[in-house]
Every structure is written in C-alpha cells, then in structure tokens.
Amino acid sequence: MARGRDFNLYKLLIKWYKFVHMKKNLVKRIFLDHASATPVLPEVLDSMVPFFSDSFENPSALYKEAVLAKQTVLHARKQIASILKALPDEIIFTASGTEADNLALRGILSEVLKKSTNTQKNHRPNIIISPFEHSAIREVVAEFVKGGGTVLILPLYPDGRVKPEDVRKLLTKHTVLVSVIYANNEIGTIQPIKYIAKVIRHVNKFSGGKKIYFHTDASQAANYLNLNVLELGVDMMTLDASKLYGPKGIGMLFVKRGTPLVAQILGGGQEGGRRSGTENVPAIIGFTKALSIVQRDAQKESKRLTRIRDMVIQTIVADFPNSHLNGSALHRLPNNINMCFEGIDAEFATLKLDVKGFAVSTTSSCEAQSDDPRSIAVEALGVSGCAQSSLRITLGRSTSAGDMKKFISTLKKVLS
C-alpha cells in the first residue's frame, strides 16, 4: 500500500514537472542574432555523424580507410570549388573565418615586411581596408602597422558603402593588399567587390609585373550572395561554416593559384603545405553540405527575408519617432536590420528584449569581448549618438513574419 501511494505521488510529481516545463516552453524564444551564429541544419549534422566514430581515420595514413577519408575530403573540396567556380587546390580549410582572415593577410604581409628595408613612411608597404572590417582583419592590420607597414582606410559613405574610385585614389606603388568585407557583419551593407576588383586588375595591368592582391571576407555574405570568385574577381576569399548553418570550428580561404601565400600554421604539410594539422573530416563534410544547401536556397531565402526585413524596417521607422536605418536599404543583406533609436541605451534594450524572449545584439560578437559596446560599423557611419543606440537584428532560416510582428510589439514595450 505504502509503495503504491509513493508511486502515485511520484507520477503526480512528474505530471507537475512536465506542466511547469511546458508552461516555461510556451514562452517561445526567438533568435534574431544569425549574424553571430547559426544552428547546424539537421541534414548537415546527419552528414557529419558517420565521420566521428565510424570513419574516423586520419586521411594522411596509407591503409584503405585512410585513403577513403582522403577521397572524402577531396570530394568535399571539389564540391566547394564547384560552388565557388574555383579549383580544388584553391581551397584551404581552416578552423574558422578568423583563422582564414589571419592566413590571408599575414600570408601576404609577413613576407613583404621582411623584404622591405625602406624606412621612409611613404615608401613603406601599405594595405588598404574599409573602416569596418572584422576584428580578425583589423587586428592583423594593427600588427602590420606595428611591424612597420602602413594602413590606408577607405572613406565610408552615408549608405554604409565604400567606393571603387576611392580604392583607385588610395592605391600607391607600395600597396600590397586590399581587403574589403563583402557584406558588413554589423550593418549588413554589401560592398562593390566586383568593381573594386576591376580597379585593382586595371592597375595591375600597368604595374610591370608587381601585383596587388585583393581579399574579401565573405562570411556574412555566403547565405545570400553570389560566391563565384571568377565573377567577383578576388584573389582570396574567407568563408566561415558557423555563419552558414554548418558546424563551428571550420572555415576556409579561397586562394587563387599563383598567389604567394605563406603558411601560418606549420607541421605535417596538410592543405598543400599551406595549413598544417590533421584534416577535420566531419567538420569539412558538414561545411560542404551546409554551403551547398544555403547556396542552393540563396535566391528563395533572399526573397523571403527581404520582404520580412523591409516590413520590419518600415514599421519601425513609422512607429518609433527617432529611429532610422543604419546604412543602405538597397545594398543590404536580406537578413540584416540595424536601426538607430536615438537616445536609447542599446545594450540595456538587448537585455530587456532578452528577458522578453528575443535574442538580438548591439554589435558583432567578436567585439562584445571588449567592455565597449559600441558598434564599429555604426560609428564609422559617423551619425552622432548612434554607435551606442543601435540594435542589430539578424534574421535566419527559421524566422517568420509572425516572429517579427511579435518582435515589433515587444520592442514598443521595451523602448517606451
């Protein structure tokens, strides 16, 4: 009898727990920070699983399973190459977009500094960048400057874009590299990569053999934009799987044949001697699957999200008196909404939105490490008072128009 009563009590407890848990889950969390991270798609995870415990062998070994692993990696490399219209040996797998950015810049700049003996300021090698590159680019550039190089920063226009003509104006015969982010990670403005490449190509034609290289970080662009490197005309391009519904811990650098890239991680000579370390087979497979999916769906998703994005922007501008969009409405990632709400404390607003079930941000996660919550990109736009009063709302595959309507009505409560 006693045992029966205990058992019933136990069942009751479980019921109560489930009820509470259900109630808790009724407050659906809405994730609106897809620029900082994306969930791994179920089919991507499925594609990775066989390579953890079953086909786990080191691709560099010589027996059957290892040869299969090597072929698997080669097949993935070919698939990615065919999406980018590149050659398989132009793809270098790295552990992140950050590492790929480091490899691109240091891979070119480190040798240049060693060779440069001229100490006159105007004769030092220089790099041209936009004022709102990812921290991975900015930090490597800072190191380059510390080591004796020079940086030339492109002006940013009110629409959040740089201009190819300015690249032409800044280029000197000491320019080694130009690096411009394809779509900015904070305000989502799309840069005229193709036209910048044209300017550089033109200058290279008359430089008597000395080549200026062009790199772009396409981490934020990959879900929606054209990644055809032939059409873009870039020499190097960074991608990061964790921003395109693939796993964390894997990125890549496209490097055009003939680009004199110096390896940054030395050892067993994997990745054609340009990046050592055992190939991360499951992550490479997952990355490839994810890139295939997002590029297949790019047009459809762009159309769907652009409609939602524009609805949100229009509603906010209409309903919040002192609000405006940061950067171009036209040349903009379909999933990026970055609004200035004059006078508000954006960091405090994100915390209040968090309590209400919405995950948004004020700046790039890679900036959030510092205690300074200001947005680099919004600051670069130069609109006074906006760098600390702007919210970055980035949509994704799971975002619906209904989610955004809920978001706007919550935002009204939070900011009132």
Added chain:
Amino acid sequence: MARGRDFNLYKLLIKWYKFVHMKKNLVKRIFLDHASATPVLPEVLDSMVPFFSDSFENPSALYKEAVLAKQTVLHARKQIASILKALPDEIIFTASGTEADNLALRGILSEVLKKSTNTQKNHRPNIIISPFEHSAIREVVAEFVKGGGTVLILPLYPDGRVKPEDVRKLLTKHTVLVSVIYANNEIGTIQPIKYIAKVIRHVNKFSGGKKIYFHTDASQAANYLNLNVLELGVDMMTLDASKLYGPKGIGMLFVKRGTPLVAQILGGGQEGGRRSGTENVPAIIGFTKALSIVQRDAQKESKRLTRIRDMVIQTIVADFPNSHLNGSALHRLPNNINMCFEGIDAEFATLKLDVKGFAVSTTSSCEAQSDDPRSIAVEALGVSGCAQSSLRITLGRSTSAGDMKKFISTLKKVLS
C-alpha cells in the same frame, strides 16, 4: 496479386543484400594505428550533439543562451584544468595539437627574435629540442633558425630517450625555450619530462630573473600517462583531442600563468586574448568528456595494453629472426609497438597487411604527407637499415589479445 509478388521480390532482395553485406563484414578490419587517430567514443559524441543544432549560440553574445554557452565552455575549461591540476585561465583551446605546438613555440620565439639584435652565432637566442619532435615543432624550429635563431638538438640514446643531464649541458645563457615530446609519436618512448623540468628550474633559480621556458607535446601521452602539470613541472603542454577518443579539430595548450605568450591568431580576443575565433563549443565539450574518460581509465587501460603489447613484442622477437624492438621496452607507451624487421620494405608490408584487414603504419601520419616513408624517430636511433624497415603498431581501447594473435599470424604470412 501482382503487388504481392513485387512485395515478395522486394523482401527477397533485401534479404540477399543483407546477406552479402553481412558476409562482407565478416572480414573484420582491425585498426592498429591509434597513434594517428582514435574513434570518437559514443558517450563523447552524445555529449557533443546538443551543441550543434540546439545550443548553438555564440558564447560571446549577451543574451541568455549565449551566457549559458559561455558558462558551458567555462565549466569545460575548469574540468580540464582540474584534471591537469592547472588553473582554468591556463587552458587555451586551439583547433589541433599542431596549432597548440605552433602557439607554444612561436608565442615565445617570435618576440625573442624581434628583440635580439646580436648577430654573432653564439649569441643568438637558441631553443633545445629532442631529435624526434613532431613535425609541428620541427617546422616552427626551422622557421626560427631561418629567422636568425639557433637550435640545439639533444642526443638520443639507444633506448630512444633523451637525458636531463644533456639538457643541462646544452643550456646556454641564450637559451629561450626547451621543447621535448612527452612520449614519442613513432616509437612511443616516454621522456623524462619531470627531470628535465627540474634541471631547467635549477638553472632558472640562478639566472637572475631571465627565465627559460619548458614545453612538452603530450598528445600521445594523454591516454596513459600522468598529466599533472605541477608534478611534471612544465610551463606549456600540448594536447590533441583526436588522439584521445575525442573529436578532430580541437586541441589545447596549457600555459602556466606568467608565461609571456604572444597570440598567433588575432581577432575577437577569445581565449583571454591569446587565440581568437568563435569558441568551438561542441568540440570543447567532446574534448573535455574524452579527456575525463581516458584519464579515468588510464591505469586500467595501461595495465591491459601493456600485457598485450609485451606478448606481441616477445612473440615477434621469438618468431622473426631479424627483428627487434625500436626503443626502450620499459619506458614505453602501453599501446606502442615499433619493430624493425631488417631488410623488409615496411611500406610494402603495410599495404599487404591492409589487404589482409590490418591498419598499421610505418611512420607518423604527419610525415606520411611527404614521399619519404622513413621514420624520423627510428632514424634518430641510428640503427642502420631500420628507418625503412620498421612497422608502427599502436593499440587502443578496442584492441584485444585475440586481435593481436590474428595479427601475428597474418604478419608471418606477409613477411615470409
């Protein structure tokens, strides 16, 4: 009726397929190359799965899920620190053992070269290493030498070990760093890390403040040996998850507080500013789980594998006239068998063993990239003719005594 017949045919087809598949699987493959890769343990994969698609957020963001991700990473860091008897902020997650080795060496050496202005050979900064370090160490040392540094190589004794007294003899006032692999990746000999550390500590005591740092690559040691950094007395230690039944794409460097390490990947300032890039949360969780398991089982597995290992060595030495063990039988990883079979072509033998269902190797996978199949470690032992005639057979958690008996009988056929 027709449909019924089709259905029966279909069932028959499935039966036939299953039968063929079963027959195929009857030839059990036996994996004996655990020094090159280990399968992810099922419980390790289970621990990782929630962090791919569900808890996927970027630990650097500010909302609830991101804060949870940050806590998850911190908890993992604490767990690893407690296994190593280190502090959580002494753990730097990297994407591989190779990257950790690069970080350790370049993190110390790059600044030293910049500061060093003395060009006299004997006054240049130097590093002391064993002659059979992993390629990640050897390549960074080669770069250091190219940049103006000097390398001093410890003599190797016939038992495959270096001697602490030799470290004492080689140390000069220009020595910056000593790096000795904890257990060699090819011949599995365990080095006297604790005693080398003692020698260095003693010298540091009387150096008037100038400190010589000591690094060890413990990637091969982690499954069986003591990783207590206080007892070992090292300043830096490399681990690689893919060698200890964790996932590929994740490693770590222990760095003792106060060690002036310079970051090698720049950007968002993750890992306390010493290694940028979004934290690879699932891999960090898997690494932590795997390290906990292998260190928990280290004694039991060591005992079990030592018995199997010694049985194999004794049988081979008895049954193969011109065979001998490379390196010490005593100071040896429990899972490492590396035998010289005088006069045989080891690479050809591995291919024949592969056909018979056994995966073994001749050298480290990170050496197999090159076309030179010689074993660095066996060559360093200096026994003539063995570098191309040695097989590396490395056991693991799935290896049974029965597997090894089968292996020996196959080996007899292959080498006869």
